[in-house]
Amino acid sequence: MAAVILRCDAEVLRRWNYRAVVEQVAGSGIFLDRWRADSCPGVDPGSEAWLVVEGSTEASSGLIGHGFVTSQPYRIAAPADPGPAHWFFWVAWDSLLPLGEQVRPGLLGEALTDDLASRADGPSLVTLPPSSVPVLRRLWRAHAPSTADPLEVAGGTFPPETLRTVRVNRYERDPDGRRACIAFHGTQCAACGFSFESAYGVAGVGAIDVHHLVPPEILDGAYQLDPIADLVPLCHNCHAMAHTATPPLTVGELRSIMSAAGHLKGEVVTEVALQAQEDARRILDGGRM
Ligand SMILES: [Zn+2]
Ligand SMILES: [Zn+2]
Known part of the structure; x- marks a missing residue:
């Protein structure tokens, strides 16, 4: 199953009303969003996605979210737009860090190989080699909001x-x-x-x-x-x-x-x-x- 990094600028998070979205994910577990790509993205339903924000400073950038692709990519040509058609796919974001608490680009860079490290001019969608996936999962688990399974019965609570x-x-x-x-x-x-x-x-x-x-x-x-x-x-x-x-x-x-x-x-x-x-x-x- 492919895994990708999706990059966005701070404007995307503002458009989401990011603070409310973080609360929604903490409460319901999911925020569904349609993601746009300039060319046909190599993603399938079930592809793991990591969200990296590119802010104007180091402190406003970094790894901020995790989710899963939930649709095949599809293309829509806007009738009024003579340019190339855009590609879209749906992402269910299931874990988001509050703004300011993201995993900084330095740490992210250490975890990934050089060519994958966060670059302001990088493409908006980067397919991760399989070797990077466990590294990124570990990094995310260390920083992500708690994902404790609510169904887990606490040991010793019941006879x-x-x-x-x-x-x-x-x-x-x-x-x-x-x-x-x-x-x-x-x-x-x-x-x-x-x-x-x-x-x-x-x-x-x-x-x-x-x-x-x-x-x-x-x-x-x-x-x-x-x-x-x-x-x-x-x-x-x-x-x-x-x-x-x-x-x-x-x-x-x-x-x-x-x-x-x-x-x-x-x-x-x-x-x-x-x-x-x-x-x-x-x-x-x-x-x-
Ligand atoms: Zn079963
Ligand atoms: Zn049933």
Whole structure:
């Protein structure tokens, strides 16, 4: 999956009303924005994006945000504009630092190779080589606002017998994978369509589970999580039901059980989710990736 640095000037942040956007991301977890590029950008849904602001001084510049690309690039030619058409794609920003707290260009430069280091005259979109991605993730994790998983139960809070065990694996607890999955698939349960936000409002934000479709027993050391193909959002009920079988029931199986019982509303499974389920099934049957 590609990773990119997106550069902007301070004017873009002003247009966003940056302070309000930082608050929105802290509260709801996501700010969706359409990004413009001058040529066809090498991004796909799920590409990781880092936001670098180029201010007039060192103190007003640096790495300030993280997010995921959520659409394919598309082109719009403005009828009144004889120049080249612009390219656009959507980005879900999921973690933004307040202005003034960005990771300064010096630190960013140390973390990246020379030709990628922040330059005022650099292109607005830079594709990162795979070797730079873990470096940048570490740097971001060290500076980013806390991304603690709200679902994590604090150790020692409840006596063990009061907790019902739902077997999850570490991929379902990975905050980066979780964010990418939700940015792409949304927060509705992929099996029954339930939305915690619609049902509970603010209290329901962040309540959806993510379920890992690839059974743990076939994962080997070389496995790399693809958060869009391998993770799906599930409500707590559907997630618990999925894990009543080994290997877990697929989303398709959950849906057919519910539809047989007359509990299924509307079509909510996306083509990508269906494909992922088919892949998971194929892997299970064939026992290979
Ligand atoms: Zn559900
Ligand atoms: Zn699961």
